[in-house]
Amino acid sequence: MLFTFNSIFKTNHFITVAAQFGEQKNVRLPDSSVVYLNSGSSIVYPEHFGEDSREITLKGEAYFEVVH
Numbered sequence: 132m133l134f135t136f137n138s139i140f141k142t143n144h145f146i147t148v149a150a151q152f153g154e155q156k157n158v159r160l161p162d163s164s165v166v167y168l169n170s171g172s173s174i175v176y177p178e179h180f181g182e183d184s185r186e187i188t189l190k191g192e193a194y195f196e197v198v199h
Contacts, residue, residue, distance in 0.1 A: 149173035150191075160187070167194040 150156040150168040158166045161180050168174060172191025180186075 144178045145175055146178060147173060147175045160185070162198055164198045165196040167196075169193060 148156060148158045148168065150170055150172050152171045154170060156168045158168065158174060158176075160166060160176055161178065162185055164185075166174055166187075169192040172189070172193055174190075174193065175188040177186075
């Protein structure tokens with residue numbers, strides 16, 4: 132008998148990107164959407180998005196170019 136546990140124990144790592152005060156940054160998300168972070172802002176997103184959701188955490192101000 133052979134058991135595979137890869138999908139059960141699969142973990143998703145989170146990435147944090149922050150723009151320091153006086154700086155702006157752009158970030159390409161795993162789905163190819165682009166986020167432009169304003170000064171003093173940060174974003175946290177998973178290394179891989181799920182099939183049915185694309186959730187991120189934003190602190191501050193950002194402009195999004197979202198891909199379908």
